[in-house]
Amino acid sequence: MVIVAGWLVAAVLAVLVGVVGIGLVGTGLTTRAGESVSEAQVEQELGSVSTAPTAAAESPTAAQGKGTTARSFPTRGGTVVADCDKITSMAPAQGYEVHEQSAREGEFRGLRDNHVRIKVQLTCAAGTPQIRERGES
Structure with a gap:
């Protein structure tokens, strides 16, 4: 008991x-x-962080290149940060990964289907970096 x-x-x-x-x-x-x-x-x-969206060409980051300001460019595959000299960084969007990155070009690939590719290419016009995006399946 x-x-x-x-x-x-x-x-x-x-x-x-x-x-x-x-x-x-x-x-x-x-x-x-x-x-x-x-x-x-x-x-x-x-810290009173602003959430207002900005245009890609008007959103300079703190990084500085040789006389040019690095800028952030949203793409379908993720965000690319670049100045006129090179692509500084690539951050993939959800469902993508950075497949390759060089000074002037980069590629995001889909995680589910490796054939979905978002290629980016850096150009510079009048001291302003620009990203050209091209999607491939």
């Missing part, structure tokens, strides 16, 4: 510990549950 009672007490304690643990994880260990946050608080915590 004592053994059965001990097993029952242990089972009840195990269930209680599990319920309390799930409750702690559900509400977070360091945050207050159910407290709403104002828009001003969100902006303050995010």
Whole structure:
């Protein structure tokens, strides 16, 4: 009888510990549950980051080339950052990967179908970098 009672007490304690643990994880260990946050608080915590879209040719990044400013170009395969000298970086969009990258050309490929290709080529006109995009299947 004592053994059965001990097993029952242990089972009840195990269930209680599990319920309390799930409750702690559900509400977070360091945050207050159910407290709403104002828009001003969100902006303050995010450092007032602007989410306004910009045109590709008008969105210079902090990187500088030889007298030209690096610019960010959104493409179907991902984002390309380049100045007139070279393609600085390529960040694939979801569902794509960077297949190859050289100073003047690059290629994104689809992850599901390796035959979906987005090729990019860097040109420069009047000191302004431009990206030409070409899709292939």
